Amino acid sequence: MQIVFDKVNYIYNIGTSFEMHALKDVSFSIGKGEFVGLIGHTGSGKSTLIQHMNGLVKATEGSIYFNGMDIYDKDYSLRELRSKVGLVFQYPEHQLFETTVFKDVNFGPRNLGLDKLEADLRTYEALKMVGIGDELLDVSPFELSGGQKRRIAIAGILAMKPEVLILDEPTAGLDPKGRDDILDQIAYLHKESNITVILVTHSMEDVAKYVDRVMVMNKGSLAMDGTVREIFTRFRELEEMQLAAPQVTYVMNELRSRGFGVRTDVINVSEARDELLKVFGRE
């Protein structure tokens, strides 16, 4: 397993009246090449969890292993961990700072100490991966659209060739087409390069469309962990955690409760359509 959490606890402001148990006995493992969706309401511990994955925050108790090595071992290089586990924060375009697109993406690999040739090569590759054409290389990143800026920020992480890509709400604030474009690109990347992807999102529709496995955080604990289909059939429990299933799940469940023999574990529009057409005898 690539990432292993073993009874991880994180408590901050210990001993003050603001003491907060942000992660409670969180244990799981993620294998290489998985596409995982991480959901949970605001304050459930999602962001704290992903910050543990690349060593930005240190667990109060418990152990974390990356590729079989204990990241809290005194000989372990956190610097190397951070180049292997790329974390794209929310609104990453706020972190763009260079004068051209190329320089901005180039900053990461150069900072890793790579020689110029290798760093440049990776920069070209990364920009290609996120669908940014050569005509934009010398443009200031600040002149681009919101969706483009975000791709460039993601390219900056990809240029470090991480083995794991963690994205914290990569589509917040984008229009529907921009959302689809970015996620399609990430799905393509996942398929082509077998990179592990962890997607933190509030959109259940995106979870249903893109990920294989869903982890649900609630009040600092890992409340559910399973396939998309398993998780969405437990939509009543999701609601208790202030989450929800996609609209089509509700349509099918409501039809079922009115006595129609439809499958209720559908998770997207095309599945729902096919299932309903079967009921209508139009298969």
Next chain:
Amino acid sequence: MIKVEDLAFEYIRRDEDGNVESISRAIDGISMEIARGDFVAILGANGSGKSTLAKHINAILYPTEGTVWVNGLDTREEKNLWDIRQSAGMVFQNPDNQIIASIVEEDVGFGPENLGIPTDEIWERVEKSLKSVGMLEFRNMSPNKLSGGQKQRIAIAGIMAMKPQCIVLDEPTAMLDPSGRKEVLSTIMNLNKAEKVTVLLITHHMDEVIYADKVLVMDNGRIVMQGTPRQVFSMVEELKKYRLDVPQVTLLAYELRKAGIMVPEGILTVDELVDSIAGYIS
């Protein structure tokens, strides 16, 4: 309440010597009217000009061409500025950028205090606005202990305390989780129905506009579609052209129609779809 006539707005970019480098026309000829008490939603891709339009309504931006009237007042006239900003309040995307005080009730009171309202009345207004957004019990708390949805409701209360006739909300739920979005949306709907506040809601979330009286779709600085949510959402292909989509149930209904199952066009909610499918089968 709000009248916009032939509005155009240009961003002029200059180089270091002050020569004009480029001119982009963010708004390109918009005319519209919003009546008192209306709930109007604006949809449009990133960069379509939605926010630029919104900023004209409380005189943060002024027209390059055309005119905007709020309550009959021309936004270009400086003497109208304070009256306009008081009658059309604005709520932005990021709750953390809009809260300034360290106690909820002081934050809400900041607006009316600035208007020179007597202290007793400020407290009355603070209480009433916090009640209207369902946050009265948090009045003595520090805003940084609140969730995103709660903070956004505080920001709305701060606007309400200035007794505006109109609230313009620019993607108020973009940074919130599903329950925060629901909270804020029901607050907005309640203000519109109970307090008769005119609402102009800009959003990327299609499911938030289904309760609006009217939906405008913007593209490239123009209004390209308008109508009731049902009318607008029955044009699935056209919306896709403008980088938008429709709620999942609307899409499912549309797909069923394409396959020959004639459920009504422009279905907006789960219940509507379930009812019409159930009706169709039996």
